[in-house]
Amino acid sequence: MTNAKRFDSPEFDEEWMKLLFDDPFALYDETVPIDLYETSTDYIIEADLNHLNAQHLHMTFSGHDFKLEVKTDEQLYEKTMMLPFFLNDKQIETECQNKILSVKINKEANKDEASVSFSIPFL
Numbered sequence: 001m002t003n004a005k006r007f008d009s010p011e012f013d014e015e016w017m018k019l020l021f022d023d024p025f026a027l028y029d030e031t032v033p034i035d036l037y038e039t040s041t042d043y044i045i046e047a048d049l050n051h052l053n054a055q056h057l058h059m060t061f062s063g064h065d066f067k068l069e070v071k072t073d074e075q076l077y078e079k080t081m082m083l084p085f086f087l088n089d090k091q092i093e094t095e096c097q098n099k100i101l102s103v104k105i106n107k108e109a110n111k112d113e114a115s116v117s118f119s120i121p122f123l
Helices: 012-020
Strands: 035-039 044-047 053-061 065-072 075-084 090-097 100-109 116-121
Touching: 035 075, 044 065, 053 090
Parallel strands: none
Antiparallel strands: 035 044, 044 100, 053 065, 053 116, 065 075, 090 100
16 A cells, blocks of 8 residues: 555646746736746736736835735735845836736846835726
């Protein structure tokens, strides 16, 4: 008798395994799915807000931490990501279209170093 799990057992989630291998850097949970990827010049964070009735967004960029707060009528959702690069010396641009929040972080460092925090009313 063996204790090994079989792939056809109900405890094995094939969709989760496929997601992990297709996009190992996707940080997914049931509240605010966030994805981080990079281009040759930028790091890009995307948050899918489609399933939330968001009223207000608040983002904080400090040190290596990116914090996103999404306020709905019912509650406040918070998500924090520790990034493998320093944020305070980067040029950061944000936009929100079709309930997808995009944060573009330029890889080049700026001379000004400061913690950045701002809010976006969600329409």
